[in-house]
Amino acid sequence: MADVITFVWGQAGADRAARGLLGAGQRLAESLTGKLRVAILGKADDSVVSAFQTLADGVIVLEDELLSEYHPENYLAALIDVCKRHVPHVVLLGNDTYSQELAPRLAHRLGGSAAGDAVDVAMVDERVRVTRGVYGGKATAVIALARTPGVVWMRARAMAPAVDRAPGEVERVRLGIAPDKRVRVVSRNVEARSGARLEDARLIVSGGRGLGGPEPFKQLQALADAIGAQMAASRAACDAGWVPPSWQVGQTGKKVAPELYLAIAISGASQHIMGIADSKVICAINRDADAPIFKHCRFGLVEDYQKVVGPLIDKLSRQK
Amino acid sequence: MNILVCMKQILDPEIPARDFRIDRAKREAERGSAALVANIFCENALETALQFREAHGGKITALTCGGDKAEDVLRKALALKADEAVLIESGAAQPDPLFVAKTLAVAIRKLGAIDIVLVGREAGDWGAGQTGGLLAEELGVPCLSFAESFEPGSEPGTVRVKRQTDNGWELIEAIAPLVVTITNHEHNVPRIPKTRDVMQSYRKPLTKWNLADLGIDPRTANSYYEVAELYIPRKETSCEFIAGDSLEAKIDAFAKRVTEIMHSI
Numbered sequence: 001m002a003d004v005i006t007f008v009w010g011q012a013g014a015d016r017a018a019r020g021l022l023g024a025g026q027r028l029a030e031s032l033t034g035k036l037r038v039a040i041l042g043k044a045d046d047s048v049v050s051a052f053q054t055l056a057d058g059v060i061v062l063e064d065e066l067l068s069e070y071h072p073e074n075y076l077a078a079l080i081d082v083c084k085r086h087v088p089h090v091v092l093l094g095n096d097t098y099s100q101e102l103a104p105r106l107a108h109r110l111g112g113s114a115a116g117d118a119v120d121v122a123m124v125d126e127r128v129r130v131t132r133g134v135y136g137g138k139a140t141a142v143i144a145l146a147r148t149p150g151v152v153w154m155r156a157r158a159m160a161p162a163v164d165r166a167p168g169e170v171e172r173v174r175l176g177i178a179p180d181k182r183v184r185v186v187s188r189n190v191e192a193r194s195g196a197r198l199e200d201a202r203l204i205v206s207g208g209r210g211l212g213g214p215e216p217f218k219q220l221q222a223l224a225d226a227i228g229a230q231m232a233a234s235r236a237a238c239d240a241g242w243v244p245p246s247w248q249v250g251q252t253g254k255k256v257a258p259e260l261y262l263a264i265a266i267s268g269a270s271q272h273i274m275g276i277a278d279s280k281v282i283c284a285i286n287r288d289a290d291a292p293i294f295k296h297c298r299f300g301l302v303e304d305y306q307k308v309v310g311p312l313i314d315k316l317s318r319q320k
Numbered sequence: 321m322n323i324l325v326c327m328k329q330i331l332d333p334e335i336p337a338r339d340f341r342i343d344r345a346k347r348e349a350e351r352g353s354a355a356l357v358a359n360i361f362c363e364n365a366l367e368t369a370l371q372f373r374e375a376h377g378g379k380i381t382a383l384t385c386g387g388d389k390a391e392d393v394l395r396k397a398l399a400l401k402a403d404e405a406v407l408i409e410s411g412a413a414q415p416d417p418l419f420v421a422k423t424l425a426v427a428i429r430k431l432g433a434i435d436i437v438l439v440g441r442e443a444g445d446w447g448a449g450q451t452g453g454l455l456a457e458e459l460g461v462p463c464l465s466f467a468e469s470f471e472p473g474s475e476p477g478t479v480r481v482k483r484q485t486d487n488g489w490e491l492i493e494a495i496a497p498l499v500v501t502i503t504n505h506e507h508n509v510p511r512i513p514k515t516r517d518v519m520q521s522y523r524k525p526l527t528k529w530n531l532a533d534l535g536i537d538p539r540t541a542n543s544y545y546e547v548a549e550l551y552i553p554r555k556e557t558s559c560e561f562i563a564g565d566s567l568e569a570k571i572d573a574f575a576k577r578v579t580e581i582m583h584s585i
Contacts (some may be wrong), residue, residue: 182495191489203585246488259581303570
């Protein structure tokens with residue numbers, strides 16, 4: 001028997017990332033002819049639990065008070081405990097920061113192997129193989145994990161979502177984790193930003209080095225507001241301090257998967273493309289027709305953004 | 321506070337895609353004419369350490385493992401006034417992050433009395449993003465990821481770490497020793513060493529150990545995972561360049577395409 005366990009955070013609910021993750025889990029469990037279980041950590045009300053019920057063979061709800069909020073050491077202990085009880089062949093996590101923080105440590109404690117930022121996971125000769133971008137997106141590697149379990153964090157939003165099936169059973173568990181005294185969360189701060197998280201955004205307007213300073217971002221914000229999009233930026237713009245680091249998209253920033261990614265004055269270095277490759281449609285405005293970004297675009301406009309953005313806002317506000 | 325900064329030398333990630341080649345048999349990138357540079361997040365880590373030392377004092381040791389050119393990374397760290405530097409001569413860079421973490425852990429134990437170990441959140445070559453977590457496990461200490469800065473905590477022997485999350489940031493206090501992975505932030509952009517300091521860095525002592533000194537068997541590499549395939553993806557969509565008689569017509573056409581997508585969602 002070779003089962004799959006996925007770990008999700010209750011607060012996020014069965015969002016696109018969780019559904020993508022479970023989709024990958026369903027397909028993998030099928031190829032292993034094993035069960036797919038989903039363990040929910042953090043606050044999860046009944047609607048969240050029942051949403052997951054139809055997506056997995058089993059739902060494990062962890063009810064320890066200690067796990068109501070993320071804590072790296074306590075969460076790690078909980079993941080280890082669940083894995084020791086169910087002995088999965090593969091553990092799947094999303095690519096949020098918490099999952100990335102936990103995955104390698106979980107693999108180490110279980111004597112397994114981890115690999116992350118996966119765009120695909122498959123079984124080949126009973127070994128887990130993970131496909132991922134390397135060298136800043138210039139190459140793709142297939143990594144063969146040598147140990148079991150395979151712990152994989154996935155580009156969850158890019159995965160085909162899980163399909164509904166007969167509801168699985170719900171198991172409510174109190175693990176009785178001993179609280180870790182070495183680490184204490186002092187404060188958790190949410191950056192003020194209107195609308196959806198960047199990773200969940202369906203429309204994104206993004207600006208780059210070509211904007212030359214913080215001022216043009218205000219105009220891009222007006223464009224984003226006109227179409228109900230979220231704002232993002234390339235690393236160059238964030239490093240220059242023009243916009244907050246949390247706007248950064250790319251290998252070293254967030255990985256987004258919107259329906260439309262509109263890149264303005266972004267050249268499109270491979271490191272940036274790594275963060276936007278899961279977008280459904282990429283389009284760009286750039287005055288350089290040879291800018292690498294256009295290689296990834298469905299459509300593009302070769303113009304100086306300064307001449308375009310103002311009129312574009314007018315037209316899009318009217319057409320909406 | 322004794323701060324250890326782990327640094328990795330990598331193939332310059334800024335080389336354009338058209339100059340990038342891979343050796344399919346060896347399953348690694350060809351060196352070609354590309355420079356070898358310090359991984360940016362490792363430089364961010366060193367910068368974070370330097371800023372801590374300026375504000376609160378402490379000692380900084382830079383540690384790297386790699387091939388014969390890896391010393392360059394440490395010379396640069398010494399030029400930026402790292403107090404000590406240690407090179408583990410481990411031969412060619414290994415993609416196996418557990419092998420690297422085990423090697424670093426043995427070296428760190430040998431150095432002793434380290435309060436905080438800083439590593440870059442990931443490297444610009446293989447980008448596994450695992451060294452920090454695996455190293456923490458090898459050392460049996462906590463790990464905090466995606467940090468941008470740290471300062472002394474509210475009690476002696478603790479540190480307060482500011483780290484980025486998906487929707488903001490967290491302040492976390494931890495009892496040393498611990499591992500912290502550093503991400504980039506506008507406040508930890510690496511400084512540039514002065515030419516004079518670069519010259520002097522070559523006269524500073526630098527400790528060299530090889531794998532045998534650390535009791536590490538190089539044959540244990542790839543026991544965590546191995547690269548089964550490596551290829552350059554051919555996934556280029558053909559871009560439709562919006563044409564039109566006038567700028568206005570082009571903007572019109574562009575706006576129409578955007579609107580179509582919005583309506584299809």
